[in-house]
C-alpha cells in the first residue's frame with residue numbers, strides 16, 4: 394500500500410551519500426541549465442555553495458581548466474566525504490578545495506571570490522537572506538553570483554490534486570501551502586539579491602516535464618522520497634495511510650487520462666553582480 398511512507402531517508406549516512414549521485418538526473422537538469430547560461434572566464438576564484446557530492450563543482454573546475462581555483466562548501470558532512478572520494482580520483486584537479494561550512498557563516502575573508510554558483514540550494518537555506526548577505530561579504534566588487542533553482546509553480550499538477558484530496562482539512566492545507574510556497578520565485582530572489590548588495594543583471598526562465606508511468610511510480614521514485622515526500626506529510630499520522638492511498642488513486646486516474654503522469658517543473662537562472 395503506502396509502503397513508501399515506511400522508509401524515511403537518513404541523509405547523514407555514507408550509504409545515502411553514495412547513492413545520491415543517482416539522483417543527479419534531477420540536479421543535472423538545473424546544473425546543465427546553469428552551465429548553458431554561465432559566461433566562462435579565466436583566472437577566477439569561485440565558490441560552489443551547497444556543492445553536495447560535488448556537483449556542479451567538479452564540472453565547473455573541468456570546464457574552466459587550471460587557471461582558476463574552486464571551493465566547494467556544504468554543511469552536509471557525508472556529501473562532502475563522497476565529494477572527497479571523487480576529488481581523490483580526479484587527482485589532476487589541483488585547484489579544487491572542499492570545506493565543510495554554512496552559507497550563513499562562510500569560512501572565508503572578505504572579497505575572496507569572483508564567482509559564486511549555487512545549484513538547487515536557495516530553497517534549502519534556512520535563511521536565504523542571511524546567506525546572500527554573507528555571499529556579498531566574500532564577493533569581490535563586480536563579482537558574479539548565480540543561482541539555478543526550481544521556483545514556485547513546481548509540480549503544480551500534483552499540488553492541485555493533493556489540495557483536492559485534503560478537502561476541508563484546514564490544518565493540512567495550510568502546511569501544504571507552506572510547503573508549496575517555500576520555493577522562492579524570480580521576484581523574491583531578485584529582491585533578496587538587491588538588498589544584499591547585488592544588481593540582478595540576468596534572469597532566464599524555462600521549464601521541463603517530469604514523466605512517470607503513473608502516481609504509484611511517482612510516489613515511490615527515489616527523487617520523490619529524497620527530495621519531497623517529507624514535506625508532503627501534512628496530515629495527522631493516523632490519517633496518513635488513507636490520505637496517501639487516495640492521493641495515489643487520484644494521480645493514477647490522471648495518468649490514465651493522459652497516458653502517463655506529467656508534472657511541470659519551472660527552472661530559474663538568476664545572475665547578479667556585486668556593485669558595492
Ligand SMILES: C[S@@+](CC[C@H](N)C(=O)[O-])C[C@H]1O[C@@H](n2cnc3c(N)ncnc32)[C@H](O)[C@@H]1O
Nearest residue numbers: 420443444445448467468469495496512514517
Ligand atoms: C538539493 S541539494 C543540491 C546539491 C548540489 N548543489 C547538486 O546540485 O547536486 C542542496 C544542498 O544544499 C546544502 N545546504 C543546505 N543548507 C546549506 C547551508 N546553510 N550552507 C551550505 N550548504 C547548505 C545541502 O546540504 C545540500 O547539499
